[in-house]
Amino acid sequence: MFNILESPRGSIALPLVAVVSLTTACSFAQDKTIAEAAVKTFNQQYNAGEFAEIFEAAEPRFQETTSPEELANLLAAVQERLGPVEEANQTSWSVEAIPQGSLVKLTYKVQFAEASGTQEFDYLVADGKAQLLRFNIESEKLME
Secondary structure (H helix, E strand, O other): OOOOOOOOOHHHHHHHHHHHHHHHHHHHHHHHHHHHHHHHHHHHHHHHOOHHHHHHHOOHHHHHHOOHHHHHHHHHHHHHHHOOEEEEEEEEEEEEEEOOEEEEEEEEEEEEOOOEEEEEEEEEEEOOEEEEEEEEEEOHHHHO
């Protein structure tokens, strides 16, 4: 019977697994931090009406689903109804390894000037850079 703990190779395998796990955990934490900074930038650009900059920084697959004008019209309409973001507090997150890097999903409870709501973001993080894949803004005021 083969026992990895008693084999000469097994004594290396367990520490190697621990190193890989620690490296992945550190990478996920760093990718989460990068995506959180991207959310702050998104909200600053949203507040300033810099919608073209949001579009330009987005991941190409996001850019394929909408035009700069459509995004600007959507965000301008949200801004008209809800106002600028005054405060955003993270309520949940997840990080998943994918072939292109890390998929970071962040959810925030947000206080806009005129209402409260929720923001959800999906970012692709690779090579120290976050690119927006998807966002969603929910608020009862948007339904009125």
